[in-house]
Structures are given as structure tokens and as C-alpha cells.
Amino acid sequence: MNPPVSAVLWVLLYLLLVAAPLLVLLIGPVPPGAGFWWDFSMALGFAGMAMMGVQFALTARLRRASAPFGIDIIYYFHRYAAVIALGLLLAHFAVLRIDYAEALGAIDPRRAPWHMTAGRVALALFAVVIITSLWRKPLGIEYDRWRMWHALLATVAFLAAAGHIAGVGYYTVAPWKRVLWTAYTLFWVLLIAYVRLAKPWAMRRRPWRVAEVRAERGNAWTLALAPEGHVGLAFAPGQFAWLTLRASPYHVKEHPFSFSSSAENGARIEFTIKELGDFTRTIKTVQPGEVAYLDGPYGVFSIDRHPHAPGFVFIAGGVGIAPIMSMLRSAADRGERRPLTLVYANNRWDDVIFREELEQLRERLDLKLVHVLAEPPEDWAGERGYVDDALLARYLPPEQRTFECFLCGPRPMTDAVQRALTALGVPLRRVHFELFEMV
Amino acid sequence: MRELWVRIVAGITGALVLLLALAFAGLQSPPTPVAAPAMPAAALPPALVGAGHAVYEAQGCAMCHAIAGEGNPRYPLDGVGGRRDAAELRDWILATGAAEEALPARAARMKQDYRALAGSELDALVAYMKSLTDRPPGEGER
Structure with a gap:
């Protein structure tokens, strides 16, 4: 299947998974309503839970599902979706708090029914999970520790929320709906088991x-x-x-x-x-x-995704050369004849990773190599400073602006280069980069 | 470019879910009846009704029931005093007698707690229920 079609199908599947619980609740004998805002609040709760459930699928690194998009963008989406889902859950709570405060009962867990406490715990944990993810670095949380707690707290929050729904039990009182909802919840739990147990097990078998x-x-x-x-x-x-x-x-x-x-x-x-x-x-x-x-x-950051491109432009900063080096080495091994340009930015000449090998690759490839140094030696005759639109204009003649451009470097650099390329008239769809360091 | 698509899909998801939630609420709920405050009937001693009201609040009855629009609107109690006599009310509170059959298993379980009430508290609660004779305006006879 070609990538755009499968991408659309996966997006539709995602929307269906998110909408499924609400659709199921609406089908069949629906319990009598209890007022617009009350029912709206309940719907928001189910919708938020459905989105939170699918969050586990988004980060399960399902290769087929992520292939059309690139897994980096899936994580990027995971982030947005989490904020939306938390917004829905907060709205679920807020409507009740404002319009039906008495129905929430006591906050004190010793006096409140367990399922109401479970709901409060879930909401608080989801908020903690999201806050520690959006601001992990300012909060000074170490990455490995964050990852472990992120997975753990998200799972506990989800199970607490599932318990809350089961405890309230109003919509899921019809046996078949209860079965469906349990299956839906269990599906995500099984997915967690797959990611945490089955996948590592498979990795262990391929050391x-x-x-x-x-x-x-x-x-x-x-x-x-x-x-x-x-x-x-x-x-x-x-x-x-x-x-x-x-x-x-x-x-x-x-x-x-x-x-x-x-x-x-x-x-x-x-x-x-x-x-x-x-x-x-x-x-x-x-x-x-x-x-x-x-x-x-x-990942989708690859020349292989663009077999019909007339040529390629690579713009690397520092160790951002790594994936681009893989593309250049592969191109050389395949006898690539198309024109290639590499604009490679570094601070110092001595720190230019693969400096010598890049020189050698010029003999095997039609490669225009442009080094840009922020702190050049005194006798440096090449480009200095940063990669900006004036510099790119010098090395990218208009006919090469239909080439596919691959950027990899520190975020401020890729952001600036993106703007520069746009200013030169390179359409955004031809500019490729990975979104690393989201947390 | 891909970031833009992410924002679009995230926006579509949020909008779709909100629309579904609105549709859900709209389909399920007729316009909310505006409840009038309940009036204690003259025959009941006001002190007993007051004590019953206190029991109602202390027990967190509003988590499942609403009176005059306050509390969980799923099971409103407005007018219940006009529909049921004291013995029936006692059965519904305790999930005994005919009410035990009529109540869903979950609700019957929740009502077990009321069996721990002192006799005087239960009497007061029944009196308070009996005092709820006003139906919310807009509702016909049942």
C-alpha cells in the first residue's frame, strides 16, 4: 500500500478507536438521561479515557502502524493527544464540580466510596504524568527514571480510571456493554504486557x-x-x-x-x-x-523514501552527521549518481566528525561538500558563522531547490535552517528532519 | 510539515470527540427540568424532617440522588413523598421487601450501609423523604 493511503487508514483507525466507546454507549438500550451537562460530563470522561487508552498503542512502537509517519511524529502526537485527553478528563470533573458538587461526595478517601477515590487518583496521576513529561528537564528528572515512572504511573492511572468507571457502573450496567468495555480496557492492558514483556523477550532472543x-x-x-x-x-x-x-x-x-x-x-x-x-x-x-x-x-528520515528525487541536500550540525553519513555511505555503496550537497556546520575544524572520510566519499559520489565553522582557524578560507539563507542561496542554485532536503542537528539550527529554506522557496514537504528530544 | 499534520490530526480528534460527547448528551437528555424547592408537609414535625435532612447529607445520599436539582440528577427524589408511603420508603432506603427485587444489584448493595443507621435516624430520614411532595415543574403525573 502506498504511504499516503496507509497513513490515512491508520489515522481513521485511530479516530475509530477513540470514538468507539462513545459509539458503543450510544447503541442499544441507553439509560435515561439526567440532564444535558451531566451526560456531557459523562461523555467527556469516556472520551478522555478512550484517548488515554490509545496512548498506550501510540508508544508501543508498532512498526507497521508507525511506518507511514515516522515514529518520532507518533511520539510528537502522543504528546498532543495526552494534553487533549487530560483536558477532557479535567472538563469531566469540572462540570460535575460546578453543577453537581453534591454528587461528588466526600473527598476524604476514608469516607468516599472507593470508585470515587479511584477517579480522583487517576486524574491526579494523569496530571503528574503529563507535567513531568512536558517539563522533565526543568524539573530535573533523569531520563531513565522518568521513563520508568512514566510507564508505571500511566498504567496505574489508567487502571484506576477503569476502576472508577466500573465502580460508577451506570453506563456499563448492561451485560454486553460491560463485556465490551472490559474487553476494551483489557486490550490496552494486554498491549502494555506486549510492550513490557513480549517485546523485550523477543529482543533478548536477538542479541x-x-x-x-x-x-x-x-x-x-x-x-x-x-x-x-x-x-x-x-x-x-x-x-x-x-x-x-x-x-x-x-x-x-x-x-x-x-x-x-x-x-x-x-x-x-x-x-x-x-x-x-x-x-x-x-x-x-x-x-x-x-x-x-x-x-x-x-524512522522516515531516509533518502529511500524518495526514490524519484532528482538529487539530495543534506544539512548537518555536529553529530547530526550520523544519519546523513549512513545515507552517504549507502549511496556510495550503491553507486549513486545523482547530485548531492552536504552543508556541514561545526564549531571547530578539529571537531568535524568524519572529516577525512567525507573527503574520500567525494571521489565516489557527485558530492558538493560545504563546511561551515562557527569558530574557524585563522587561515580558514571556507564558510564561517551559521547556516543562514544567504549561505544556502550560494550553494543551492534554483534548479536544486526541487531536491529533497534532510536536516539533522541541534533544534535551534534545524529551526533556523527550515526558515531559511522556506525563504529560498523550498516547499516544506521537501524538508525532512527527525523530532528528537521531546522530553 | 509533519508537525503541522500532527496538529491537524490532534485538532480533528479533539473536535470529533467533543462533537460525539455533545451528541451523546443531546441525544440522552431532554431539557433539564428546573426543580422547585421541596416543601415539608405540615403534618410532619419540622424537627424530625430537619434531622432527616441532616442524615441525608451525612450519608452522602446526594452522590446518587438529587433533590431540587442538588446532587446526582440520575435518580431525583423530588415528589417521592407523594408517591410512596412511609413503609415503602423504608424498604427503598434499606433495599428490603419489594424494593429489594426492584433495585439493580449494585444499588441494593450500596443501600446495605443504611441498615447500620440507628432507628431514630432512619425514622428521620423516612420523614424527610415523606416531606418531598413537590414534583419539579414541567413533569406530569406519574
Whole structure:
């Protein structure tokens, strides 16, 4: 199926899953109404719960479902959807609080019925889950810890909310509706089990061994992995995988990294990782022979998604070169003849990752290579400063503005380059980038 | 570009869900009756009715019932005093006798708690229920 069609179908499926509970409640014998605002509030509660349920599917990394969009955008959506769902649940509560305060009963859990306490707990936990995600960094929460608590609290909140609905029990009193609602709830619980148990189990059965850890320029390290007892994985250049090192896949201590090696060799794959945080600082201490686990490949940031493009433009900042290097190496291995341009921004010349290999790739590819340095040496004759529209205009002649553009670098840079490309008349649909670092 | 699509799909989802919720509420609910305050009947001792009202509040009856628009509108009690005699009211409060059969199992379970009430409290609660003779305006005879 071609990507746009399957994308539309997946979006429709999503909308159906979100709408399903309300539709089911409306079918068949409906209990008598109790006033517009009361029933509206109940509907908001069910709708919020349905959206929260589907949240588990959005982050289950279902490869088929994410393929047309790119998993990064699914996570991005997960974020928006969470805020909308919380808004619905808060509105559910607010309507009752304003119009039917007596019906909420005591707040004190010792006096309140358990299902009302469950509802309050669910609402509070959902709020905590979302606040700690939107503002993880300002709150100073460490990533691994955040991930564990995020999954745990979200699950507890969901189960508490399911308990709240079962306890109130008004709409689900008809046996078949109760069965349907239970099945719907159970589906998400099973999905959690799949993600937390079945998937790590499958990863354990396909281990990788560290073949080499190689120092690169700019405090970066290349980690080479070889498959252990399996054939490896086939990926498209530019894609990424979640990497687990020195931990069991069940511990969910994994981090996403782009492949930097050629996609033509799935039996030895490489990641190029810059020392930026707690985990990335440990890469240099990894020894050959250590076990690694991979969940991937994911992502739509790839030249392979655009087989008919007349050429490609790559704009990289620092270690953002990793996925682009994978695309260049793959292109060279495939004998690519189309014109390629790489605008590569760094602070210092000595920190330019893959500096030498990029020179060599020029012999195998029709590659225009533009280095841009923010802190150039005194004798530097090349481009200096930042990548802006004036610089891009110099290297992108108008006929090349129909090329597909791939951006990878720090967020301020990709934002600025996007604006610059737009100013040059490059349509947004030709500008590709991954959305990393959402939390 | 993809971010824009995310916002569009998120917006569509939010709008769809809100529309469905509105449709749900609109289909289910006729216009809400505006309730008039309940008047204690003259024959009942006001002190007893007052005590019953206090029991009603202390027991959190409003979590499942509404009187004069206050509380859970699902099961309004307005006019119940005109429909049921004291013995029936007692049965409905305790889920005993004929009421035990008529009530859904869940509701009957919830009402078990009322069996722990002191006799005087139950009498007061029944008197308070008996005092609820006013139907909300707009509702016909049942």
C-alpha cells in the first residue's frame, strides 16, 4: 500500500478507536438521561479515557502502524493527544464540580466510596504524568527514571480510571456493554504486557555483540555491533534504533540513536554517538564482546523514501552527521549518481566528525561538500558563522531547490535552517528532519 | 510539515470527540427540568424532617440522588413523598421487601450501609423523604 493511503487508514483507525466507546454507549438500550451537562460530563470522561487508552498503542512502537509517519511524529502526537485527553478528563470533573458538587461526595478517601477515590487518583496521576513529561528537564528528572515512572504511573492511572468507571457502573450496567468495555480496557492492558514483556523477550532472543568502539573527532564514538546468532537487521539509511547496553531489555534503559553505517551491510551496524549526557559518556568504556540489544529500525528520515528525487541536500550540525553519513555511505555503496550537497556546520575544524572520510566519499559520489565553522582557524578560507539563507542561496542554485532536503542537528539550527529554506522557496514537504528530544 | 499534520490530526480528534460527547448528551437528555424547592408537609414535625435532612447529607445520599436539582440528577427524589408511603420508603432506603427485587444489584448493595443507621435516624430520614411532595415543574403525573 502506498504511504499516503496507509497513513490515512491508520489515522481513521485511530479516530475509530477513540470514538468507539462513545459509539458503543450510544447503541442499544441507553439509560435515561439526567440532564444535558451531566451526560456531557459523562461523555467527556469516556472520551478522555478512550484517548488515554490509545496512548498506550501510540508508544508501543508498532512498526507497521508507525511506518507511514515516522515514529518520532507518533511520539510528537502522543504528546498532543495526552494534553487533549487530560483536558477532557479535567472538563469531566469540572462540570460535575460546578453543577453537581453534591454528587461528588466526600473527598476524604476514608469516607468516599472507593470508585470515587479511584477517579480522583487517576486524574491526579494523569496530571503528574503529563507535567513531568512536558517539563522533565526543568524539573530535573533523569531520563531513565522518568521513563520508568512514566510507564508505571500511566498504567496505574489508567487502571484506576477503569476502576472508577466500573465502580460508577451506570453506563456499563448492561451485560454486553460491560463485556465490551472490559474487553476494551483489557486490550490496552494486554498491549502494555506486549510492550513490557513480549517485546523485550523477543529482543533478548536477538542479541548483538560489540565488535568495536572507535574514537571519532569531536568527543564522539562509533559503536560497531555484530549480530549474535541471527542475520542482523535491514534498515534504510537515516533510520534509527533504540539501543540497550549493560542492561536487560526488560529494564527499559534504552536510548535512540541513528545508524551511521551503510545500509548495505546489515551484518555489522554502527552508531556514532557524541558525549552529551550520562549514558553517552559511558560509550567509550564499552568493551568489545559486550552484549547489546536493539529495537528498530524506525524512522522516515531516509533518502529511500524518495526514490524519484532528482538529487539530495543534506544539512548537518555536529553529530547530526550520523544519519546523513549512513545515507552517504549507502549511496556510495550503491553507486549513486545523482547530485548531492552536504552543508556541514561545526564549531571547530578539529571537531568535524568524519572529516577525512567525507573527503574520500567525494571521489565516489557527485558530492558538493560545504563546511561551515562557527569558530574557524585563522587561515580558514571556507564558510564561517551559521547556516543562514544567504549561505544556502550560494550553494543551492534554483534548479536544486526541487531536491529533497534532510536536516539533522541541534533544534535551534534545524529551526533556523527550515526558515531559511522556506525563504529560498523550498516547499516544506521537501524538508525532512527527525523530532528528537521531546522530553 | 509533519508537525503541522500532527496538529491537524490532534485538532480533528479533539473536535470529533467533543462533537460525539455533545451528541451523546443531546441525544440522552431532554431539557433539564428546573426543580422547585421541596416543601415539608405540615403534618410532619419540622424537627424530625430537619434531622432527616441532616442524615441525608451525612450519608452522602446526594452522590446518587438529587433533590431540587442538588446532587446526582440520575435518580431525583423530588415528589417521592407523594408517591410512596412511609413503609415503602423504608424498604427503598434499606433495599428490603419489594424494593429489594426492584433495585439493580449494585444499588441494593450500596443501600446495605443504611441498615447500620440507628432507628431514630432512619425514622428521620423516612420523614424527610415523606416531606418531598413537590414534583419539579414541567413533569406530569406519574
